[in-house]
Amino acid sequence: MKHLKALNKYFWKYRVRLSIGVFFIIISNYFGVLAPQIIGFIIDFSQRTLPGYQPKAKRAVYDVAVTRFIKYVEGLTYSPIQIVVLCGIIILALALLRGFFMFLMRQTIIVMSRHIEYDQKNEVFEKYQTLDATFYKTHSTGDLMSRMAEDVSRVRMFTGPAVMYLINLITLISMSVFFMFKRQPELTIYVLAPLPILAFIIYYVNTIIHRKSEALQAALGSLTTNAQQSYSGIRVIKSFVQEASMFHQFEENSERYKQQAVGLAKVEALYFPSMTLLIGLSTLLTIMIGGIYYINGTKDIGIDTIVEFVIYINMLTFPVSAIGWTASMIQRASASQKRLNEFLQTRPSVPIESSKRELSLTGDIVFRNVDFTYAHTGIHALKHFNLHITAGQRIAVVGRTGSGKTTLAQLLMRMFDVNSGKILVDGIDIKDIDLLSLRKQISYVPQDGFLFSDSIANNIAFGAMNLPPEAVRESARLAVVSRDIEGFPKGYETEIGERGVTLSGGQKQRISIARALMKQAPILIMDDCLSAVDARTEKEIIGNLKVYLEGKTSILITHRIFSLLNFDKVIVLEEGAIVEEGTHEELLDKKGIYYKMYMRQLREDES
Structure with a gap:
């Protein structure tokens, strides 16, 4: 008993x-x-x-x-x-x-x-x-x-x-x-x-x-x-x-x-x-x-x-x-x-504590000597990682699979806590910020965008239900998915089935992007979310993002190089550490890892 x-x-x-x-x-x-x-x-x-x-x-x-x-x-x-x-x-x-x-x-x-x-x-x-x-x-x-x-x-x-x-x-x-x-x-x-x-x-x-x-x-x-x-x-x-x-x-x-x-x-x-x-x-x-x-x-x-x-x-x-x-x-x-x-009786390693401070963030982010290992696999994802992103900067994080790119996003949103070091937002350790308040101020597009068995409109408005229907349509337009949606018999009220099974991979990704854009958070993280999008649509989305990202701190995690989007800084990760850092032009001039990735991508695009 x-x-x-x-x-x-x-x-x-x-x-x-x-x-x-x-x-x-x-x-x-x-x-x-x-x-x-x-x-x-x-x-x-x-x-x-x-x-x-x-x-x-x-x-x-x-x-x-x-x-x-x-x-x-x-x-x-x-x-x-x-x-x-x-x-x-x-x-x-x-x-x-x-x-x-x-x-x-x-x-x-x-x-x-x-x-x-x-x-x-x-x-x-x-x-x-x-x-x-x-x-x-x-x-x-x-x-x-x-x-x-x-x-x-x-x-x-x-x-x-x-x-x-x-x-x-x-x-x-x-x-x-x-x-x-x-x-x-x-x-x-x-x-x-x-x-x-x-x-x-x-x-x-x-x-x-x-x-x-x-x-x-x-x-x-x-x-x-x-x-x-x-x-x-x-x-x-x-x-x-x-x-x-x-x-x-x-x-x-x-x-x-x-x-x-x-x-x-x-x-x-x-x-x-x-x-x-x-x-x-x-x-x-x-x-x-x-x-x-x-x-x-x-x-x-x-x-x-x-x-x-x-x-x-x-x-x-x-x-x-x-x-x-x-x-x-x-x-x-x-x-x-x-x-x-x-x-x-399980105590979460990242508890939700209402006693923490609720702040309005601008998006100044500092990774200070961060070290992190996944407990369930033992993978050492980040090693003595240091990075400063000033408020409003556009950052591209590039690297091979398993280099620790997604881990950055997970740690910034406190899905996990660092083993050592600190992550500061606006000069405050994220452990001292109310967890829900922190996540409300970050728009996140994950690698495997999850869609609920609901209407397209409700999926896009998932993080901002209080905004009017016009905001849903504007977000869909920025994500270049509005034409696809309007082509469905029921438009934005179309039921998409479990996990978005009735949609194509590109449509699911763009709806996930629209959901993040509608949130209008000061920090935007996009984690390899254009992999299923064709080149023409990709250029259109990037063109729309140029205006949208003004004044927002944005981190684009990718294995591709987007030269059309002017990043303030590009960092190249290798085995959990930064091996190259600079602007697009600076890294091309170095003719290092980034240069090789860029040239390989050009050859693939031409073929």
Whole structure:
């Protein structure tokens, strides 16, 4: 249960609803345990009307309410049949009252569990958004989806049905045993003799269920990951004719999940009949031992006592058999909550702290002796890196793949924090600036521009929803994608499908550029975002950027050289360090790495 302690805050939040639900459980069970006593009285009363009846040494002990009812009935001048009918009506009324309060019980506790499920899913999603890029590089999307959906649903089965049945069985067992002891203590001890065996079985089997539940949830996470990757990469799978291979992988994961599920089902299949067997054994003991006492005339046990005990045992059949089901739900919820706690208790390496300063930035950027290594791969991306970009400058960052270009953008936006050194913006360490405020003032076009399954207009306006529709069209014009959009039947309201699957690579890149341009941030970072654009469109975009970038600090990360855009500085990266720095003309005059890259590009363009 230690993993489920994380849910206490929810129980406290809905304590009123929970308390009312517990009250309804107690009331419904109270009406339930009164019925056997009235039935016992009916049998005793009927026996007393028979000729040759031998009165017992002492009268049966009943609940206070039942005792008052019996005194009232015995004082009536009704015939025995009328009294039996009256008692039957009371038993029916008790059953209806019990059913009514059971309905209210479910309306409070089950509804409470749905509120908790809602809150927990929100907490999980909110936590996902606070975790840093390192977390997402080490966790698969399928596994995260499984935790959000399956694990939270299993936890809900604990906060609702499991809690309800647990309180119900504790209440009903306590009340039944209490009245059984009041009626006949010795017979009660015999009847409850199988309970220690029951307790051992529950303890032993629960350990197995918990272990198997953890393995089952892990297998489900792998299965979900496999399916999610197959759906996302369906075009690659089809183009390489790997449908059979992917199906084989899914089949293996599905078989592993099936084996875990079947193994758990086998344990539970043994569990529930064991509960029923022990309940049946208690019933047999009641009839056998009670019958012997009655025949021998000892212990002052009559037929009414035996019938009353049998009814109590039958009433306990479902609660006791539900122990196994409830315990299974608790163990599954514990395994699921453990998986949720693993990341709910994860502290992001780049925390969002609202206490930091919110500033209006101009865009003066300094990388001071920055050193950075990716924790999940061990790649040393930047080594003693130093760079000063004054506000309003246009900077080009050029280099081969893996030279550390994208890392600059990631560190500037604090997707990761530097291992050593500092990054200053307007003279302030970015660690001392409110994280959200920092990112709001940076427009970023990533290498793999992500588009949401939404309209084109909403994708472009994603970072600036408060701007008018005219701003969307102007951004699209600057990104040279407006003609393409206007050619679609629904124009800017065209739904683009998951990850922009209905668009070409160039269209997706240009919509990503339009999204960044619409944000109107003082700092613009474009990370190799023209790779899928043809040469003519590329020149048009660069021409539009010349005007747009006036007064903005811009960093263009690329493996191509854009001579048409007048950069204030070009830096060439090699293995995480600056090997060349200067203007376009200065670097060509040096005839170094930049010159060779430029000449190679010219030959490729000519061919």
